Amino acid sequence: MFPFRIPLRDWIADGVDLLIERYGVLFDGFSAVVFFMVDGLKDLFMMGHPLILMGVFVALTIWMAGWKAALLAALGLLLTENIGLWPAFVETLALVLTAEVLVVVVGIPLGILAAGSDRVDTLLRPVLDFMQTMPAFVYLIPAVMFFGLGLVPGVMATFVFAIPPLVRLTNLGIRQVPQDLIEAADAFGATRTQKLLKVQIPTALPTIMAGVNQSIMLGLSMVVIAAMIGAGGLGEDVLRGIQRIQIGQGFEAGLAVVILAVILDRITAGFGERRGPPPGTA
Amino acid sequence: MSQIVAEGLYKIFGPRPERAFDLLDEGVSKDEIQARTGLVVGVQDASFTVSEGETFVVMGLSGSGKSTLLRLLNRLLEPTRGSVQVAGVEVTDLGSRDLIQFRRDHFGGMVFQKFAILPNRNVLDNVAFGLELQGVEKGQREEKARAIIDLVGLAGHEASYPRQLSGGMQQRVGLARALVVEAEILLMDEAFSALDPLIRHHMQDELLGLQERLQRTIVFVTHDLDEAFRVGDRIAIMNEGAVVQTGTAEDIVLNPANDYVRSFVRNMDRTQVFRARTVMESPPGEADGQTAAGTGATVSLDATLAQVIRQAAEHPGPVAVRDDEGELVGIIRRDRILEAMDRDFSPLAADIEGAAAQVSTVD
Ligand SMILES: Nc1ncnc2c1ncn2[C@@H]1O[C@H](COP(=O)(O)OP(=O)(O)OP(=O)(O)O)[C@@H](O)[C@H]1O
Ligand SMILES: [Mg+2]
Numbered sequence: 296m297f298p299f300r301i302p303l304r305d306w307i308a309d310g311v312d313l314l315i316e317r318y319g320v321l322f323d324g325f326s327a328v329v330f331f332m333v334d335g336l337k338d339l340f341m342m343g344h345p346l347i348l349m350g351v352f353v354a355l356t357i358w359m360a361g362w363k364a365a366l367l368a369a370l371g372l373l374l375t376e377n378i379g380l381w382p383a384f385v386e387t388l389a390l391v392l393t394a395e396v397l398v399v400v401v402g403i404p405l406g407i408l409a410a411g412s413d414r415v416d417t418l419l420r421p422v423l424d425f426m427q428t429m430p431a432f433v434y435l436i437p438a439v440m441f442f443g444l445g446l447v448p449g450v451m452a453t454f455v456f457a458i459p460p461l462v463r464l465t466n467l468g469i470r471q472v473p474q475d476l477i478e479a480a481d482a483f484g485a486t487r488t489q490k491l492l493k494v495q496i497p498t499a500l501p502t503i504m505a506g507v508n509q510s511i512m513l514g515l516s517m518v519v520i521a522a523m524i525g526a527g528g529l530g531e532d533v534l535r536g537i538q539r540i541q542i543g544q545g546f547e548a549g550l551a552v553v554i555l556a557v558i559l560d561r562i563t564a565g566f567g568e569r570r571g572p573p574p575g576t577a
Numbered sequence: 578m579s580q581i582v583a584e585g586l587y588k589i590f591g592p593r594p595e596r597a598f599d600l601l602d603e604g605v606s607k608d609e610i611q612a613r614t615g616l617v618v619g620v621q622d623a624s625f626t627v628s629e630g631e632t633f634v635v636m637g638l639s640g641s642g643k644s645t646l647l648r649l650l651n652r653l654l655e656p657t658r659g660s661v662q663v664a665g666v667e668v669t670d671l672g673s674r675d676l677i678q679f680r681r682d683h684f685g686g687m688v689f690q691k692f693a694i695l696p697n698r699n700v701l702d703n704v705a706f707g708l709e710l711q712g713v714e715k716g717q718r719e720e721k722a723r724a725i726i727d728l729v730g731l732a733g734h735e736a737s738y739p740r741q742l743s744g745g746m747q748q749r750v751g752l753a754r755a756l757v758v759e760a761e762i763l764l765m766d767e768a769f770s771a772l773d774p775l776i777r778h779h780m781q782d783e784l785l786g787l788q789e790r791l792q793r794t795i796v797f798v799t800h801d802l803d804e805a806f807r808v809g810d811r812i813a814i815m816n817e818g819a820v821v822q823t824g825t826a827e828d829i830v831l832n833p834a835n836d837y838v839r840s841f842v843r844n845m846d847r848t849q850v851f852r853a854r855t856v857m858e859s860p861p862g863e864a865d866g867q868t869a870a871g872t873g874a875t876v877s878l879d880a881t882l883a884q885v886i887r888q889a890a891e892h893p894g895p896v897a898v899r900d901d902e903g904e905l906v907g908i909i910r911r912d913r914i915l916e917a918m919d920r921d922f923s924p925l926a927a928d929i930e931g932a933a934a935q936v937s938t939v940d
Contacts, residue, residue: 475693478653482689483707483758484681493709497697
């Protein structure tokens, strides 16, 4: 139809090249930090007997979601160990947690910024829409371009995919803090920072925690995809199952991902709900 | 000394609020302006002063602009036009940083109609909120907070969260939160409206007691006339955003500025409003004076009519009115008491100021 073709792909490729050329050192440094985090977490988790980490998980689940959920968690974790997927499970956990730390560190401030300014909000909104609707596979390309193959690009792709709901919900939660409370803070002479730390964030915390929960779930859904660029963990086992048509192995690894997802979901969802008055103090 | 001076205050809600000014000048009503322009007149042309240590009550029907007026005083709302001076400082001139400091220095806080207490803090931390913002150290602010929690009758509920409390209890948390700051000016928006009559009366007494001790400047919004007359030194009555009359309870009952005010005060308990100085015949005739002095029925100039009635019931003959030095300045006969209960009653002197002037000439 057209006598010419817009060289979109060249622009993007050139842009990435330029970035790497200019800021290669930064990417390398960042890459080292992320790698250190994932690896450190993995080593930490693998240091003691598996029962120790399992115990921590179960305790957290009891605290946040009660006995029944904890019992289920314990069974799931023991099963994972029993079918020999514990090391992969821990690796995936380390990867998802690292990505989530980055998501929280970047996402919450962005959400706060967007809540404070309609300008930032309107700028950010299409970017988040774009990030959420883009097929997850596409994130693998820039991740690989900037960080090569392996763990780090896996974390980065997970990060990009998982951050939108936290930004959105932080923004929403803070905007939904009743005007009354803002007025009260003003009337008592609160500074902007005091208002944020003592009124807005605490009041919005359940919504912010819902964002954390959602982003963890999205992060877990990237596990298999990230394994395609060598991120390792349970995703790799799933992929191998697919490639070799080993239904049983693939299913086992998939089940382990679900177990991790359910446990993390119970713990973080519970945190959002459990804030505020402890039960039975009426 | 005037602590608060408001001059020509306007608050008009909506985009390009200046559009309302011309219409207001033409005398177009609030509803009509809203219908024509979509602008809501919150407060129009309000001017008044509040003296140091005075309890100034703002009264009016729902939607008359009481809460809006209150918010203009500490600039929670930006006035559309007009000026507010607090302790000699023009509030509308303050930059945002100065405004924060100014609010801490002079207001400390505010009691909100809808309570506005923080849902994720327990009672103790809610009450200590203002002190926390000012950087008061934890032990000290909690000690102060506990004392005030006691005062408002919430002792034992320090660890409760707002959603575990009834509306009246939440309101008292809001009250305690403002009281604990010990600022010179206290803004109270329907501070007692959610309380049951018993506690309400008790809280009014506490407030009066507190005022006697501390003499703070209070701007108190209420739509309850009895409450207004009970706690207020002076009262401003609002209608459609305008202050239609300001004065003491007696002023307003005796000389209502218009039918709106008249309908407001019609069912007032006059025995609580009228003072002996207003009802008395002064100076007393020679003979009357002697009989009154003989009967032993005596009241002060500021005694309420109710107190006069009590004296009259116990003693035959006229009641003697004496000033602070014990000098006889007037007498009140029984028929005067009955006259005062009538709606068309007016004091013997042309107005109260006149009566007061007369008293001072007798001194
Ligand atoms: N933020 C706002 N935006 C638009 N209009 C407002 C706003 N706040 C108040 N108004 C309007 O201003 C007028 C006065 O409201 P205000 O809340 O001051 O009344 P009030 O006397 O306190 O009433 P109440 O006794 O019911 O509390 C009302 O017509 C109200 O609708
Ligand atoms: Mg109001």
